[in-house]
Amino acid sequence: MKFRKLLALTAASVLALAGLAGCGGSDSGSSAAESKAESAAEESSAESKAAESKADDTPKPMKDISAWELVKEMKYGWNLGNTMDATGNNGVGNETAWQKVKTTKQMYDLLVKDGFNVARIPVTWDSHMDDKYNVDPEWMARVKEIVDYAIDDGMYVILNTHHEEWYFPKESDKEQDKEQLAALWKQIAEEFKNYDEHLIFEGLNEPRLRNTSKEWTGGDKASRAIVAEYEKVFYDTVRASGGNNSKRMLMMTGYAASSSKSCLKEVYLPENDDKIIVSVHAYLPYSFALDTKGTADYDPNNSDIRNLFVTLDELFLSKQIPVIIGEYGCMNKTKDGGDNLDDRVKCVTDYLTEAKSYGVPCCWWDNNAVFGNGENFGLMDRDPLGPTWYFPAIIEAMKKVYA
DSSP, rough: HHHHHHHHHHHHHHHHHHHTTTTTOOOOHHHHHHHHHHHHHHHHHHHHHHHHHHHHSSOOOOOOOOHHHHHHHOEEEEETTTTTOOOOOOOGGGGSSEEEEOHHHHHHHHHHHTTEEEEEEEEOOOBOOOOOBBBBBHHHHHHHHHHHHHHHHTTTTEEOSOOTTTOSSSTTTTHHHHHHHHHHHHHHHHHTTTOOEEEEEEEEOOOOOTTSSSTTOOOHHHHHHHHHHHHHHHHHHTSOOOOOSOOOEEEEOOGGOOOOOHHHOOOOOOOOSSSSEEEEEEOHHHHHHTTTTTOOOOOOTTHHHHHHHHHHHHHHHGGGGOOOEEEEEEOEEETTEEOHHHHHHHHHHHHHHHHHHOOEEEEEOOOOOOOOSOOOOOEOOOOTTTOESSOOHHHHHHHTTTT
């Protein structure tokens, strides 16, 4: 909007200067013609802006189908990790704070070419809000631009709130957390209210008692109940926000997005709303997939993956409540002087084969980290000159499962 106003002001200035330059020797007929042309141009510009504004404010046609039906249209997905979810106070510069590559449309073109049709875009909003919870317009605009990269490629997009260090499911914190959560989602919902069913909102990411002994052990009954309260605030705020948001698919997350049965049992599920999806994160088997000090060998006889989907079926799928695994993956680790690529291919094949049989789409966590001793989940080489895959064999394994 600011850019368009700047262009209009610049054009007006040029026209004014041209008029002054022609005053010395031009006749009145020429001046009248120029004035008439300028007037027509201004009217045309005004009509164009009005039409553009009206188009922006018109909801796109949206399928009125259940989440169960919509999720059937999904295959496998990918996370834009360590990017818009970076923390800090660098404004739009946060995008390259944790990894050095700015997101491009070509990255989503590559995903679509290789069969991905779900894009999860993790976004941290914390440092981009002022003390009245107003989101920085530049940050919102950049998020929207990236969302549109995927939407324009026909992908389903999951947009969330990610590393928000301000929500902490404790009685002393919850009222302010709920106030801020409502303010934030009111703005996100307003910005994207006219998008169709391809855009999905996910209210929270791994809400938990950070830096406590209960952080990754399922919390406790009180913290799990407060997480459910947070989700209700998210739900009520979006549903009341207008546009297509009354019918938008919403993803509900339990404590820490945990796959443990105790946490999954307490996920907030609104009544009489068939446009709800349960969000779960599951890096399995843990020692192989996520533990940096664990094994580089995949054991196909490990039952963790199988047990996960049995639990999801018991609690949700058997009741036609769809589930999306918002994060999964297995790290690149050193093995016998080389890497564990063959083991990773076997793990991904088993994981997605099981997921497909239950109708659960899964989104690989790609943090653009590939080598070293850290959490190396990177799959895509985000080369600005043309993205490619670091491990094509893993991509081929995904494609084969869904062939």
